[in-house]
Amino acid sequence: MSLIGNLLGDFMKGVELHTLYPEIREGLDNHRKVDALTDQHPEVVNLKPLFQAHTRRFAGVAIDIYFDYLLCKHWDSFYERPLAEFIKQTYALLDNSRHLVPGETMRFALRRMTTQDWFSAYRDEDIIFKVIERAVSRIRYRNQFIDSIRDIEQNRLVIEDAFLALYPALMTLAEQNPRHACA
Template sequence: MNYLAHFHLSHGSDDLLIGALLGDFIKGPLKGERKPSIEQGIFLHRKIDAYTDSHPLLKQAHQLFSPHYRRYAGIMTDVAFDHFLNQHWQQFHPDSLRLFSQQVFQLITSSDQLTPPAKRQAENLARYDVFEHYQHWETVEAALERISQRLLRDNPLASGAREMQGHYSTLEDIFLQFYPELQQHTRELRKAFR
């Protein structure tokens, strides 16, 4: 999943939210170098990604794409699912997306727990108001283009949004089936933190 979903699934705990962002920047074993609740957030991020990557519905989604894109299908669907979460936000969260975004951006941009790359990412997410802009498919296109440029090897991600657009309705249906299952899985994981 991408940032909006990770933050949504970690909502209700500031430290889990910080860990949700750090999950993309902290690699390897967690050694108690951070507060336990922040490390729980990193752990939760990893478990969410693992569950998503292995889920049959996501495997079904990835089969929609031509072989040229399949190696990158996980990245593509992660970004597209933030778009669908934006589109169906009121179904999954009681607060407006604007209020949720403001609260998350305030927290992550003021945190002193982030690595420098995570801090830059937090500032970019807030500066460009990314979560609200995910209502537009063009934001999916732009996000995939940026990711494409960051990867070391040649890749087709810059045109990934066009590939997915031909399967928009099917991908949306898969998201609406999958996300409640992911929410339930995340609730079970979070129970172990108490």
């Protein structure tokens, strides 16, 4: 169940934390630790100046989404279990645990995640750019953050190098509590 909290960390806004099962709460806490480590990691901090001034405020979110693509791309470098197997097992867990998740927003996110096969889609860079576009469209004020896609396209290799330097630190964090490990 910890995996549920990890995966739904971005959908937990407004959820009463005391309503979560302890294992889901642990996963959410882990998600937040991963986000904090990522945001503060020197490799990621050094990426933000690569973004244009008007996209820099959104750079962290765009980088985080692009890192999902890079994880899929480099999965075999980090894990023995094939990505397709991990995805299949994760979807089964999510489907079987949906009733444990409080709030219709989170249950809806779970359904969409599995029925639309988000994790497999993240292997496609074009899909990741569409995910960024959707994230930008949910911002309630007028912005030009969509240009962050161009920033990523122009700096792909530097961003990929930063991910490859960061991910082992994230794995070490996960190893400190094996229940949170990805694979």
